[in-house]
Amino acid sequence: MTNETIETMLNHRSIRFFKEETLSDEQIATIVRAAQSASTSSFIQAYSIIGVKDPEKKALLSEYAGNQPYVLKNGHFMIFCADLHRHVLAAEMEDKSAEEILHSLESTEKFIVSVIDASLAAQNAAVAAESMGLGICYIGGIRNELAKVIDLLGCPSHVLPLFGLAIGIPEHTSDLKPRLPYENIYHEESYQPDDDIMKKQLAEYNQIISDYYNSRTAGKRQDRWTQQMVSMLSKRSRMTMDQIVRQQQLMKDERQ
Amino acid sequence: MTNETIETMLNHRSIRFFKEETLSDEQIATIVRAAQSASTSSFIQAYSIIGVKDPEKKALLSEYAGNQPYVLKNGHFMIFCADLHRHVLAAEMEDKSAEEILHSLESTEKFIVSVIDASLAAQNAAVAAESMGLGICYIGGIRNELAKVIDLLGCPSHVLPLFGLAIGIPEHTSDLKPRLPYENIYHEESYQPDDDIMKKQLAEYNQIISDYYNSRTAGKRQDRWTQQMVSMLSKRSRMTMDQIVRQQQLMKDERQ
Known part of the structure; x- marks a missing residue:
């Protein structure tokens, strides 16, 4: 029981070396349109995608992500953001005061919704790219220096960059890594x-x-997998995340 | 610039009426394997999928989700969970005390990672199902009564159900809903x-x-879209989410 789409997904492996050939605008548009077609909670569409081509900006992002060369060397680099900013604009357009919606907008529930929305869109983008013969690699490393990334990309309140997606023509292939049973x-x-x-x-x-x-x-x-996990989890990394999320005016619930 | 996979994604619409024909175990296995093939942050694989066939359990889930009939009437129902429980087991297997990893495991950063991991897997499941001619609908409504869902499914600490996915043979089709520009x-x-x-x-x-x-x-x-959004956001819904997430021992950062 298989087909082209399922084969594409089963053959996924992260690609970390790309040819230096940039994606065409048509390729980018196809990938973004596939992303936009993903499901969204109550039609809220609570995410944005920022495409970065400028080599200087990519070099900075690469540095922030822990000097990962494939953040700079790829066919295109996109950053997926949880985004509830346009919903604040919607309130202005409907002549509502921000107060009427902010309690709900800045809740943990809506933050979770925006992270899910951004992730569903990103996975459609990833699968679309792979179906076109391109390779991809998710870059969680941008969260190492998230305050700097927010600043570099000019993200307003209610917008939080979550991860990058490096896309390009694969320069190599790698083995499929076996998943959990x-x-x-x-x-x-x-x-x-x-x-x-x-x-x-x-x-x-x-x-x-x-x-x-x-x-x-x-x-x-x-x-061993358990050894890798325990080694990773015994380090405290990105412990300021809660603070940065709230600085962006997200997930501001008062804790009891 | 298109292909079968991209066409599948561009043709996505939520299906809310399914034929009463259950998915075969082979179909379920194909969908789960596609989900498992999605990218995962540092190989952490921080999610689980709970498949529910029992009609009584599905009826309860349907009630909790606000009496959505398609939670009960479908070919299969899956619940995607953020899951860091097996990483606690990993620490035990590596003879580490839980204390050594819990500070990191229970951080906002790792909660975000687990929500992203679960969502990437879910979107692969959704696209795989649609590529097989099935229809899908995400069910965020299970978060209406999340404490009851956690109890019904027996989720231990460090596991949080995020959303359901109803899958089945479409009984109808619906129009494509235009996305944001x-x-x-x-x-x-x-x-x-x-x-x-x-x-x-x-x-x-x-x-x-x-x-x-x-x-x-x-x-x-x-x-208008802005009107729909403001109407939705002026209601306070699921405001206990922060509390439930922390009851499950996730995202426990001390706030300054």
Whole structure:
């Protein structure tokens, strides 16, 4: 049971080396239109996409993202933002005072809605690009220096850049990385209540991931997935996120 | 510039009436595997999918979601959850104390990561289903009664249901709903600094949306988009979200 679209998705791997050939405006338009076709919560369309071509700006973004060269060297770079700014403009256009909507607009609920909307649009963009033979890589690294990114892109209140998407003609290919076991991700009727079953699945997955690295590095690397995760999570990174989100006037609920 | 995959995405419309024919296990597996193939932040795979077939459980979910009949009547119903629970299990497997990772795990940053991961997976599931000739509808309504949904599905700490996805054979089709103007969503080099330009785009869009309703309701409905948004945002809905997220031990940053 498969088709071209499903094959495209199953063949996804992140691409980190692109040919230096820029996307045409027509290619960009096709990708953005696919993004816009994604579902949106109550038609709110609470996201924006900022396309960056200027090499100096891309170099700065690359630096902010931890010197990832593929933020600079690609066919096009887009940044997906949670965006409730145009809804403030909508209130002005309807002659409503901002106060009437801000309590709802600046809630955790609406922030979650905007993150989901931006992500659904981005994944359509990613799949559209891949279906055209292009490669993609999501860049969460822009959140390393998010205040600087907000400043560089001139994002007003109620707009928060979430991640970048590097797109281009692949300069290489890479291996498919095995995902978590199906049963570990997909639960039936209710959340898997038995942690021991989940741990057994994770132990089997550790073996698959160790074998994956082992065979690709001639034995130099044999990390387990659980080890990678614990190593990542024992570092405290981007701990100012809550503060930056609220500086952008999002998720401002008073906590009890 | 188009292909089958892009056509599938451009033809998306939400389907709210499905034939009473359940998806085969093979169809479900194909959809879940497509979901799992989506990008994930640093390989964290911070989401789970709960598939619900039990008609009694679906009836309850339908009630919680504001009596949406298509939550009960469809080919399959899935709930996408932000999930950092298995990463706590990973720490136990690596003989680390939970304390070593919880500060990072329970941060706003990691909550955002898990919402993005769940949404990217969901959009792959949606596109995969549509590429197979099925229809879909996202169900944000489960957040109306999220505490009850968490209880019904037995979600442990660090797991938060975000939205449902109803899938099935379409019983009808509906019209494509025009999206916001391209230039309103897609900005170049930086966020559009001129609110007047954005308002002009929104005014043009209002006309398109009014015409859309007008022609489909023989003049009975002519709402503007800005009017719909302001009407929605002047109601305070799901204002306990911040509290529920923190009850699930997510996004627990101390606020300054």
